[in-house]
Amino acid sequence: MEAFGLLLHGFAVLLTWKTLVLMMVGLVLGIFVGVLPGLGGPNGVAILLPLTFTMDPTSAIVMLSCIYWGALFGGAITSILFNIPGEAWSVATTFDGYPMAQQGRAAEALTAAFTSSFIGSLVAVLLITFLAPMISSFALKFGPPEFFAVYLLTFCSFVGLGREAKHKTIISMSLGLLLAGVGMDTVSGQLRMTFGSAELLRGINFLVAVIGLFGISEILLTMEERLALRGHAASISLRVVLSVWKDLPKYWVTLLRSSFIGCWLGITPGGAIAASFMGYNLAKRFAKDPESFGKGRIEGVFAPETAAHASGTSALLPMLALGIPGSGTAAILLGGLMVWGLNPGPLLFVEHKDFVWGLIASMYLGNVVGLVLVLTTVPIFASILRVPFAAVAPMIVVSCAIGAYAIQNAMFDIWLMLGFGVVGYVFKKIGIPLAPFTLALVLGNRAEDAFRLSMIGAGGDLKVFWSNGLVGSITTLAIVLLFWPVIDRVLAGLKGARCRQTA
Amino acid sequence: MSQTDLEIVVDDPTAPEDDSPSVISSGTIEIFVCLLLLALAATLGYDNWRSGAAWDSTGPEPGYFPFYLSVILGGGSLYGLIAAFVAHRAASESFVTRAQARRVMAVFVPTLLFCLVVQFLGLYVASFLLIASFMRLLGKIALWKSLLTAFLFTAIMFVTFDIAFDVIMPKGPLEAAFGY
Numbered sequence: 001m002e003a004f005g006l007l008l009h010g011f012a013v014l015l016t017w018k019t020l021v022l023m024m025v026g027l028v029l030g031i032f033v034g035v036l037p038g039l040g041g042p043n044g045v046a047i048l049l050p051l052t053f054t055m056d057p058t059s060a061i062v063m064l065s066c067i068y069w070g071a072l073f074g075g076a077i078t079s080i081l082f083n084i085p086g087e088a089w090s091v092a093t094t095f096d097g098y099p100m101a102q103q104g105r106a107a108e109a110l111t112a113a114f115t116s117s118f119i120g121s122l123v124a125v126l127l128i129t130f131l132a133p134m135i136s137s138f139a140l141k142f143g144p145p146e147f148f149a150v151y152l153l154t155f156c157s158f159v160g161l162g163r164e165a166k167h168k169t170i171i172s173m174s175l176g177l178l179l180a181g182v183g184m185d186t187v188s189g190q191l192r193m194t195f196g197s198a199e200l201l202r203g204i205n206f207l208v209a210v211i212g213l214f215g216i217s218e219i220l221l222t223m224e225e226r227l228a229l230r231g232h233a234a235s236i237s238l239r240v241v242l243s244v245w246k247d248l249p250k251y252w253v254t255l256l257r258s259s260f261i262g263c264w265l266g267i268t269p270g271g272a273i274a275a276s277f278m279g280y281n282l283a284k285r286f287a288k289d290p291e292s293f294g295k296g297r298i299e300g301v302f303a304p305e306t307a308a309h310a311s312g313t314s315a316l317l318p319m320l321a322l323g324i325p326g327s328g329t330a331a332i333l334l335g336g337l338m339v340w341g342l343n344p345g346p347l348l349f350v351e352h353k354d355f356v357w358g359l360i361a362s363m364y365l366g367n368v369v370g371l372v373l374v375l376t377t378v379p380i381f382a383s384i385l386r387v388p389f390a391a392v393a394p395m396i397v398v399s400c401a402i403g404a405y406a407i408q409n410a411m412f413d414i415w416l417m418l419g420f421g422v423v424g425y426v427f428k429k430i431g432i433p434l435a436p437f438t439l440a441l442v443l444g445n446r447a448e449d450a451f452r453l454s455m456i457g458a459g460g461d462l463k464v465f466w467s468n469g470l471v472g473s474i475t476t477l478a479i480v481l482l483f484w485p486v487i488d489r490v491l492a493g494l495k496g497a498r499c500r501q502t503a
Numbered sequence: 504m505s506q507t508d509l510e511i512v513v514d515d516p517t518a519p520e521d522d523s524p525s526v527i528s529s530g531t532i533e534i535f536v537c538l539l540l541l542a543l544a545a546t547l548g549y550d551n552w553r554s555g556a557a558w559d560s561t562g563p564e565p566g567y568f569p570f571y572l573s574v575i576l577g578g579g580s581l582y583g584l585i586a587a588f589v590a591h592r593a594a595s596e597s598f599v600t601r602a603q604a605r606r607v608m609a610v611f612v613p614t615l616l617f618c619l620v621v622q623f624l625g626l627y628v629a630s631f632l633l634i635a636s637f638m639r640l641l642g643k644i645a646l647w648k649s650l651l652t653a654f655l656f657t658a659i660m661f662v663t664f665d666i667a668f669d670v671i672m673p674k675g676p677l678e679a680a681f682g683y
Contacts (some may be wrong), residue, residue: 054669130559167586171540171579174572178547181572185565192565193550209654216614220674224519224603390642391634397614398630401621402660406670414618425607432531448568455563459667 003133006281009434010357019062022055023362028258030070035381036392042328043214046207047399049336050406057340058355062362066314068329069121069366072312073374074381076113076305081106081382082231088273089308090278096293096300100326103296107236109380111244112301116436118371120309123259124266125363126152126306128317132360133313134332135321139346145464149474151447153481154324160484176437179204181446187452199412206335206442208404208413209420212304213434214328216421219393221428223481228254235379244298251302254283259302262310265319266326279307313363320356321346324443328435339407410442467490519602529598533587540580546575609641625675631657 009443012239013041033044043066052060060400075090080097093113100109106109107152142150144385155173162169182193248255258279264276283303293300314334315326323344325331342352373382406415427434459466466472551566551573558567566571566648601606614635620629634653665683674683 005529050670051668110676167579169580171583173578174579175543176538176578178569178572178576181569188565190565192552192554192569193549219610220607223606224599322504337602386642388638388642391638391643391652392615393610394613394634394637397610397617398626398633398656398660401617401626401630402664402670402672405626405672406664409671411622412674416619418614420619423612426532426536430529430536451568452563458559503672 005131006133006196006353006357007129009353010359010361010364011355013058014062014361019255019362021064023060023066023369024364025374026066027070027073027366027373030067030072031074031077031377031381032070032376032384035075036086036383036396042210042332043218043354044068044160045332045336045404046210047215047396049207049332049339051066053339053406055479057337057342058358059151060340061333061355061359062366064333065359065362066366066370068333069311069363069370071119071310071433073114073370074119075382076117076293077374077378078231078385080113081234081302082385086266087349089276089304091273091310092276092308093301093305095280095304096295096297099296100301101232101234101300105296106232106245108298109301110169110234111236111241111375112298113305114308114371115244115248115349115372116258116302117309118367119255120259120262120306120311121313121363121367124263124310124317125360125367126315127263128320128363129360132317132321132356135317135347136346139322140350142346144457145467147476148447148450148454149465149471149478150322150324151450152430152444153322153413153474153478154241154443155380155436155447156478156482160481161416162436164431166485168362169436172427172432172434173270173436173440175280176440177447178374180206181448186445186449198338199410200409202410204412204416205407205439206438207332207339208416208443210332210335211400211404212417212420212439213424213438213440214476215396215403217418217424219396220421222389222424223393231338231382232383236375241375247298251299253286254299254303255306257282257286259310259379262307262312262397263314265307266311266314268326273375275311276304276308279303310419316363320348320359323348323446325439329437335442363474369427392471519606523602525599525600526596527598528602530587530590532598534584537580537584537587541577541584544573544577544580548563548577561636594605613637613641621673625676626672627657628675629662629678630660 014023029048030044033048039202046065048067051065052063055063075085076093078084078271079090079093080101083094083098085091085094096494097113098108100106113157139146158173159166159169178193180203182200183191184201185192191201257273261278261282261451262275265278276378280293280300280303283299284290287293289297312327312329317326319325319334323334334344337348342348342355400417401414404413405411407413423433427437455461458467464471465475548570550673551570554566555564556566557564613636617629617633620632631653634656635649637651637653639646642649666670
């Protein structure tokens with residue numbers, strides 16, 4: 001039970017007035033960001049990151065992760081009251097949440113959503129508490145070849161398992177990897193792809209790209225749509241909360257199933273979006289009366305919300321233990337770690353115990369505080385939507401610019417952000433996924449370094465990636481995943497060899 | 504509990520019309536993007552080949568990784584180009600309608616101007632101008648409300664970043680006049 005003692009220590013680190021205040025500020029900002037159209041978890045964290053540059057890493061990560069929890073909670077408010085999913089992973093929540101609101105059961109639906117978010121996150125945090133130290137101590141034995149194999153696995157699983165057109169995923173990923181390489185080469189010190197520009201010498205900062213890709217482009221996309229909305233205002237009374245909680249044990253199977261799906265998809269780069277839909281669909285399939293889903297059934301809120309939050313939270317597990325983010329937001333937090341001078345990866349658990357356990361403790365505390373906060377303040381946050389977009393949009397633009405500039409104090413970065421905003425807008429509209437790009441940009445240099453260090457160690461022999469059982473099986477798995485669509489088709493072809501085949 | 508339910512209604516008077524004609528099809532944009540990416544891949548590929556893309560005794564040279572990535576990017580874009588050409592005749596979904604384009608430009612152009620103004624007058628003056636004019640001209644919000652909101656927001660940003668958190672933003676002549 002070493003983890004338990006360290007966790008208690010983590011709580012001790014957190015329980016100061018300063019951290020608790022930061023936590024509240026983070027949660028409020030997060031809910032705000034989650035409710036506003038055109039902003040969401042990753043954007044909010046990216047834009048507010050500069051606030052934390054002068055803090056110590058523990059306070060900084062506590063505030064940022066609370067922004068993240070807040071955004072997760074906030075997404076549910078708009079889904080249920082307005083039928084507008086604040087985030088892609090809240091789409092499944094609208095199926096039954098909005099009908100419930102229309103029937104005058106908005107308070108019930110909101111309580112269900114917040115409670116199940118809380119349960120989902122709690123299960124994932126428990127998993128992180130006990131699994132992350134084990135994985136990281138195992139990963140301490142990793143050398144460069146093992147790390148490269150794990151990076152390769154991450155990239156390949158995106159290409160092989162992603163739902164977008166393969167060539168678009170490949171374009172997005174290779175572009176991200178290429179842009180990560182701009183600037184000074186860390187191994188040889190040579191300049192690459194700078195074309196004599198002094199501005200490009202610093203390289204293309206990951207966070208600048210993210211602020212542009214998610215923040216600016218999201219505003220452009222939001223403007224395309226009709227911004228009129230109509231929904232319900234709701235306040236939650238203690239009576240409703242208690243009556244929903246009293247019924248919770250009845251739904252334990254749904255909650256547990258969704259938590260499990262969420263954790264699994266969060267750790268592998270599948271993501272919260274897939275998790276929420278899968279949670280919803282499975283709850284529907286196993287129900288005795290599936291046709292009652294979509295008409296305001298409380299399980300239809302429990303299932304996707306639990307899964308989405310379990311996945312959003314467990315995405316932090318690979319980031320903490322291996323330095324590989326499981327989601328876009330985790331990737332941004334990883335970018336933050338580097339800004340604060342921490343080196344993500346298994347050594348984090350050894351070198352920065354206070355930081356890691358402070359973060360894990362803040363996940364417990366942030367979720368409890370967040371639950372109480374959203375349950376009591378829903379009416380206020382729902383009315384944020386009355387603020388006209390014409391006032392919100394320029395404020396978001398200003399926040400983005402502040403964020404982009406603050407990272408390296410460079411005017412060039414503001415222009416870069418604008419450029420990435422346009423790129424993000426166009427890519428989203430023609431279906432080039434942005435997640436592989438983000439991941440590639442943040443991991444590119446580390447993956448390349450790992451590859452070249454293993455090559456130097458092995459004298460340029462590629463066989464090093466099959467030199468022992470561990471690295472060999474990871475590499476092989478990566479290649480299998482990369483060609484999974486082809487393999488899947490061949491297997492299906494063999495099975496139905498006699499039947500009519502379709503290419 | 505229906506008595507606690509209040510309606511929240513927000514109108515959007517300048518919403519894009521649904522029947523607005525398409526400016527350009529998605530297929531055309533895809534072809535255009537693929538061509539751009541192809542050009543980028545060629546440029547970066549050449550630069551990396553120049554800085555050494557071979558495999559020496561210690562492993563790959565600095566340009567090795569990016570060179571082959573450019574090849575992959577080029578391959579992907581080429582495939583995308585062909586796919587877009589093949590699909591082009593079948594379906595030409597709209598990339599953006601005229602009404603949508605007008606609205607997007609209504610945000611993009613002010614943002615572009617904002618970046619320019621930041622360069623010369625500093626971030627805070629630019630923010631004030633952006634928020635006030637955006638609210639007044641595009642949101643048709645009362646002038647005093649626009650000015651007040653813009654001033655308050657800019658002031659809060661200034662206090663938060665420049666004073667409380669020591670995150671220094673670009674400044675211009677106005678801040679200099681006040682001694683910052």
